[in-house]
Amino acid sequence: MAETTIPDDLDQARGEAETLTVRILELREAYYEKDAAVASDEDYDTLIHRLEAIESAFPELASQDSPTQTVGGRAQSLFDPVTHAERMLSLDNVFSTDEFVAWSAKVEKDAGRPVRYLCELKIDGLAINLRYESGVLVSAATRGDGVVGEDVTENIDLVPGIPRRLSGSGHPSLVEVRGEVFFPVAAFQELNAEQEAAGERLFANPRNAASGSLRQKAEGKNADQLRLMHARLSRLRMLVHGIGAWENPPVETQSDVYQLVATWGLPTSSHYRVTDPGAGAAGEAVEFIRYFGEHRGSVEHEIDGIVIKIDELALHAELGATSRAPRWAIAYKYPPEQVNTTLLDIRVGVGRTGRATPYAVMEPVRVAGSVVRQATLHNQDVVKAKGVLIGDTIVLRKAGDVIPEILGPVVELRDGTEREFVMPEYCPECGTRLRAMKEGDIDLRCPNAKDCPAQVRGRVEHAGSRGALDVEALGEVSAAALTQPLEPAEPPLHTEAGLFDLRVEDIFPIKVVVRDSETGMAKTNDDGSERTDTPFKRARKPKEDGEFDPAAAEFTGDEFFVPSTNAIKLIANLDKAKTAPLWRILVALSIRHVGPVAARALAGHFGSLDAIRAASREELAEVDGVGGIIADAVIAWFEVDWHQHILMRWAQAGVQFATPGHPGPGAAAAAGGVLAGLTVVATGSLDGFTREGAQEAIIAAGGKSASSVSKNTDFVAAGPGAGSKLAKAEQLGIRVLDADGFRILLTAGPEGLPPLAVAP
Structure with missing residues (x-):
């Protein structure tokens, strides 16, 4: 990783640290809460290392809630929270054998003696914590923020190989077993084949498929949906990779732990190796790393690296951990797979925040287990830096084995027909001139936040998302249908102000191009054409078949066309969302930086939107979990006149902007x-x-x-x-x-x- 100079000035360092913090938190939210990765592992790690360097130079900037001190993710309100008996930490990473050898030398120096390493495969799945009390499973929870995770016990019951009661006897009164839930490669391929045959969305990778399958709720599903949910869960598998809380374990090494828990009936991996102690231990670990780097395809599950741990448990306690990662373990990350394909075009999409994002349209190619047709190019400077021309043969990889990333062109294959990309001057969605929103910004944005259809589309989708109002029928496709339909010409929504005024008759039929909400990329079919959908289809109903609402029906011959179940569900869910908890309403308003954590803190402290609006910057910033950046964003949001129009329309529609019975600012605590x-x-x-x-x-x-x-x-x-x-x-x-x-x-x-x- 390239080194850059650390600022000498405290204010300059504080400004960069705040910018880095905001970006890191955005990436964590996308990865842990939306099962979507919008940046590569390398890009994320670069941001973390840069923030660590600044905090090292200016310790006063290293707050205890800094991303360098915390584990990513948090428990979602869809599930009950579970507090882990012992923190679930993340792992620090190395990206070369030289970096690993340097880490090995440091830990052996700190240990004061030669050590023995346990080397195992880093499974690309979802971390899970199983809590057993006297041999009986009492809870299964995701990692969450490392302290509190999501209760997925009911779903874990359907994953084969995880015992409800441990085999044998003499089990500890409390033990936490840590592992990874994943789709075997063959099962994932079968799942996507079935999705494709049914005309459903394909999963991008096994990790997202595993996370999405395990983090489902049975409530509200019909019989067919439940069968599908259970079928997916039955294809998942889990392997143990460690322990959490366990008082006085009767074993001395990590490898002994694996042998013991296997006798209890817990699934363990056969793909691990314990090195001999002494000077050659690091070399044996490097050999293990190299072997599986060349034989990744021979493993039954996806891997993205190797985890190397000190085998001796006593040294785990002696070396300890930082606030986010143990000092006795490290993850070696493999470079992702690379392929060549043709760059057919570079287009520009506009997302929820107005950022104009160039993206590549490519000849479809399979890389790291899935077919890729598009890849973001971030901004015009990235396009120039990569040196790609439209028509080039390009080198493509899956960054972190998840995100398609263009590395650059194969210059030797150019024939003179290639052409340069030119960044448009005007927003492709609304025609407003693009510009940098502040001095030094590389990204160009559309400043027409109020009326730009792409930004409205993104905000409407965000309002319906799981972390906001959690409106089941208001997702990516339906948000686009409401704001940017191909048919009819006039959209049902011009801004989110009218969201709660929608009627069933307003929203059928609609045809729409399917787009990514963050980048605005139009999704494509196999032939390269834009993918379209009709989320609110009309259903045929014979005239004599029961009752109907004449205001929401069309008559043709002997048949009426009535709204689909999806349309009716959307309106019903929006009506229910009017009385959602205040924190959900705050998230739905798309106030910059105000996600579920900050929204809960604001709602819990102030109790009403009026109290939040009346608060000073100091009063906002003093709320635990808010701080200066979010306080400034909240004040700036209320100062915009058309935001006041949204509040007025929502209030007139019956949206509840206060927590019933809340005693007032600060009183809840x-x-x-x-x-x-x-x-x-x-x-x-x-x-x-x-x-x-x-x-x-x-x-x-x-x-x-x-x-x-x-x-x-x-x-x-x-x-x-x-x-x-x-x-x-x-x-x-x-x-x-x-x-x-x-x-x-x-x-x-x-x-x-x-x-x-x-x-x-």
């Missing part, structure tokens, strides 16, 4: 809240509350909203479908409240509850 010091679990369908709404209400009242019932739980609010949590509460003698009792608890506290009836 105050000791005087009616639930201060109490832990409450909300489960099942509580009348008048969504799951997120119930959790927010508990927090707003000063209490702790927990996801599981334990002896430390004070109350359980339970509605229909409460299941095992209700049974656990009854077993532990914890007071259970219905929806009415829950409302009393939230407003009056425990003292306001009626006394329990005493059995005669």
Whole structure:
């Protein structure tokens, strides 16, 4: 990696550190929460290393929530949160054998003696934490932010090879088993073949397919969808690669751990090697790295590198860890696969933030397991730096084995017909002149944020996303259909201001080009033509077949054309979203840098949009999880006149901009809240509350909203479908409240509850 000079000036260093932090957090959100990688591993690692260098030179800039000190990702509200008994750390990376040998020399110096290494394959899947208590599986959770993950226990039950009860006897009272969930290569190929045959979207890679399959909810799915979900989960596999919490394990090495957990019935990999101790250990590890670098295709699952760990567990404790990675392990990352293809064209797309992004349209080619037709070129300077001409034979790779990346042209194959790319002066979507938004910016953007159809499309899709309003029928295709349809000529939405005013009759039929929301790239078919879709199809219905709404139907001969289920679902879901928790509304407004974490912090502290708008920069920045950058972005958003128009239209449509019962700015965290010091679990369908709404209400009242019932739980609010949590509460003698009792608890506290009836 190229070295660059660190700024001498503190203010200049702080500015660059803030810019790096924002970009790193954006990339983490895309990768961990959307199962989408929008930058290569190398680009991401370069940003992290640059930020580390600045923080090393200016320690006062190294806050405890810096990306250099934290693990990427966070638990999503779609799943209950699970707190790991011991942190799940990430791994530091090396990219050459020289870097690995240097790391080896350092750890052996720190250890004060020669060491033995365990070398194993780095599986390209989804990290998982299995918690067993006295041999019984009690939870399975994703990594999340390393401290809190997502509860996927129900889905893990359907993954073959993971025991609910461990074999043998003498199991520890608590042990956390860490592993990776993945699709075997053959199963992934079968899955994509079935997707293609059904005309469905193909998965980009096994890692995204595994993550997307495991992080599904059964609720709301019909019988066919459940069968499909279960079929996918049954194709997943898991391999153990370590342990978390385990007091006084009866083994001394990592390799002993693998042998022991295998006797318990847990799946372990056969692809590992333990080196001999001494001066040749690093060389044996390098040999292992080289062998699998040449034989990656011989393994049953995708790998993107090799993990090298010190085998001796005592040294793990002795060497310790940073805030994000252990010092006793390292990941060697393999360079990605490369192929040649033809650059047919360079087009420009516009995404949600207005960035004009050149992208390559290529002769389809298979690389790293999937067919690639397009690749982003980021900006006009990148096009020049790569030296590619339209018509070139180009070298393509999958950066991190995920993102298509053009390395450069094969100059020797040029025949003179190639031509240079010229960046357009005007937005291809709305005709506004493109410009850099601030001095020094390389990216050109469309400044017409309000009316540019591409930006409106991106914001509408963002509003419906899982991290915002979570509107199931409002995704990539439907957002484009509402804002940029091929047919009809007039779109149902000109801006997101009218989102909650949509009616069923406004949205059928619509035909649309399928585009990527971030880059604006038009997706293509096998023949290179733009891919189109009709998300809100009209359904035929004979005149005599039941009731219909004449206002939302067309009559042709003896048949009516009625809206599709998808159209009806969209309107119903939008109506439900009007009462979504305040933090979701904040995310849906597309305020720069305000994702779910910052939105929860703002909503929890202030309780209403009016209170947030009235707060000073200092009051905003002081909220835990917000800070100066986000505070500035929030203030700037409210200063835009057409943003006020969005708020007005949404309010008129019935969108709720306040948390019911919130006591006011700062009060939720105050000791005087009616639930201060109490832990409450909300489960099942509580009348008048969504799951997120119930959790927010508990927090707003000063209490702790927990996801599981334990002896430390004070109350359980339970509605229909409460299941095992209700049974656990009854077993532990914890007071259970219905929806009415829950409302009393939230407003009056425990003292306001009626006394329990005493059995005669």
